[in-house]
Amino acid sequence: MxxxxxxxxxxxxxxxxxxxxxxxxxxxxxxxxxxxxxxxxxxxxxxxxxxxxxxxxxxxxxxxxxxxxxxxxxxxxxxxxxxxxxxxxxxxxxxxxxxxxxxxxxxxxxxxxxxxxxxxxxLGVTDVGAYFPHRVTYHPTCHSMRITKVGDRPLQLLRAVRGIDLVDLPKAEQCCGFGGTFSVKNPDVSIAMASDKARHVRSTDAEYLVAGDQACLMNIGGVLHRQRAGIKTIHLAEILAHTEEDL
Structure with missing residues (x-):
């Protein structure tokens, strides 16, 4: 059932x-x-x-x-x-x-x-039938790793995606600086952290930055956009939902 x-x-x-x-x-x-x-x-x-x-x-x-x-x-x-x-x-x-x-x-x-x-x-699956022929790097968000403790599950799923070129993100464990109201109360610190994260993302030559939290993607993506880096942000669900039929 x-x-x-x-x-x-x-x-x-x-x-x-x-x-x-x-x-x-x-x-x-x-x-x-x-x-x-x-x-x-x-x-x-x-x-x-x-x-x-x-x-x-x-x-x-x-x-x-x-x-x-x-x-x-x-x-x-x-x-x-x-x-x-x-x-x-x-x-x-x-x-x-x-x-x-x-x-x-x-x-x-x-x-x-x-x-x-x-x-x-x-569900006991890692291969969900996804197809995403792009160079991608993954940012493990703070809450997903430290509070929800998703571990390497997102990476297991991404590695099984057909056509993907998954590259490691340097200093991936570092916070992007969003932190909800932290970014509002401490904007200078937040933008410095986000800029560091964006620099590491750019170093991978990825086409897409993927994460499991939209707030973090918005924060990093805003910096990447202002830098005209040409790197798009995408949520894990959007990659996993993508199949060859979507081309």
């Missing part, structure tokens, strides 16, 4: 790059999943939580629990937002003294997966 998956689109993808959740649905359906989009979903509350507005973030926890109730799995193309759900939602409920919500949030978080995790760990 095909797993029933709820798409957690995330607000930044839905607002800034809707092609990412669209690609996620295309990919999951190609792999045999039944995918639904709960219209009640909204922001995960990460920005409010990280900025210290825990009381204001609590309604987003309740909304997440309600929006994604009844699904086998919740899949999001964002290591950052999935990490927030898993690491912050139950904490917020516990801090508010709401034991019932804490239990519900923990249960919802346990069913929530970042896209590469779901593909490799739940």
């Amino acid at each position: 095909a797993p029933h998956v709820a798409l957690f689109a995330t607000c930044i993808n839905d607002t800034m790059q809707p092609s990412i959740p669209i690609a996620t649905v295309k990919l999951l359906e190609r792999l045999g999943c039944t995918v639904s989009f709960p219209k009640k979903q909204t922001c995960c509350g990460q920005i409010m939580t990280n900025t210290g507005y825990w009381k204001e973030a609590l309604p987003t926890v309740r909304n997440y629990v309600e929006a994604f109730d009844g699904y086998d799995y919740v899949v999001g193309p964002s290591g950052s937002c999935v990490g927030s759900v898993r690491e912050q939602h139950a904490m917020l409920a516990r801090h508010a003294g709401d034991a019932t919500l804490e239990k519900e949030a923990s249960a919802a978080a346990a069913r929530t997966y970042e896209l590469s995790e779901f593909l490799v760990d739940v």
Whole structure:
């Protein structure tokens, strides 16, 4: 029986790059999943939580629990937002003294997966039938690696893509400088970090920079664009959804 998956689109993808959740649905359906989009979903509350507005973030926890109730799995193309759900939602409920919500949030978080995790760990696939004949370098985003702990799953998936020329990114583990509100509060530091990252990306001679978080792609991509580097940014889901039929 095909797993029933709820798409957690995330607000930044839905607002800034809707092609990412669209690609996620295309990919999951190609792999045999039944995918639904709960219209009640909204922001995960990460920005409010990280900025210290825990009381204001609590309604987003309740909304997440309600929006994604009844699904086998919740899949999001964002290591950052999935990490927030898993690491912050139950904490917020516990801090508010709401034991019932804490239990519900923990249960919802346990069913929530970042896209590469779901593909490799739940569906058990690394070759998803993708075709992308381009030179690509991969940026492992901070939250995906340090909070959500996706490990090398994105690289496993990318290495199985037909036609791809995947090249290592120097100093890949270094932050791009986005960090949500960090880039707003500390713009000079942020742009210095993003410039370092862009320099390393340019050194690979890649056509595309790929990552699992759109916010980081926007930050690095903005620098690359201003430098007229000619390097495009693309989300992991968009590469994995691409097949020879798309040519």
